[in-house]
Amino acid sequence: xxxxxxxxxxxxxxxxxxxxxxxxxxxxxxxxxxxxxxxxxxxxxxxxxxxxxxxxxxxxxxxxxxxxxxxxxxxxxxxxxxxxxxxxxxxxxxxxxxxxxxxxxxxxxxxxxxxxx
Numbered sequence: 034x035x036x037x038x039x040x041x042x043x044x045x046x047x048x049x050x051x052x053x054x055x056x057x058x059x060x061x062x063x064x065x066x067x068x069x070x071x072x073x074x075x076x077x078x079x080x081x082x083x084x085x086x087x088x089x090x091x092x093x094x095x096x097x098x099x100x101x102x103x104x105x106x107x108x109x110x111x112x113x114x115x116x117x118x119x120x121x122x123x124x125x126x127x128x129x130x131x132x133x134x135x136x137x138x139x140x141x142x143x144x145x146x147x148x149x150x
Contacts, residue, residue, distance in 0.1 A: 044088035
């Protein structure tokens with residue numbers, strides 16, 4: 034699973050690949066359609082798609098001469114599950130900070146006016 038996560042995060046590290054993947058959430062796209070927003074060649078777009086395929090994020094099939102891609106979301110769900118650990122971590126830290134700030138506000142409200150620390 035760790036190797037799979039490494040390839041997923043590597044694939045997602047590139048903004049072009051993230052944009053391609055996002056466009057696939059609307060439905061299947063051929064390589065030319067994936068390349069079009071970036072004004073890149075078919076070959077360059079195909080290299081990006083190969084990285085996404087290697088991470089298991091995209092499946093490609095051939096219809097005649099056209100290479101059609103579709104998203105495969107399972108690896109994204111696995112990456113999301115891994116990231117949720119950090120969501121809990123940060124929520125716990127932010128809850129602690131919130132409590133501390135509330136205590137400071139309450140302590141400041143209890144001080145007589147004009148008194149300083």
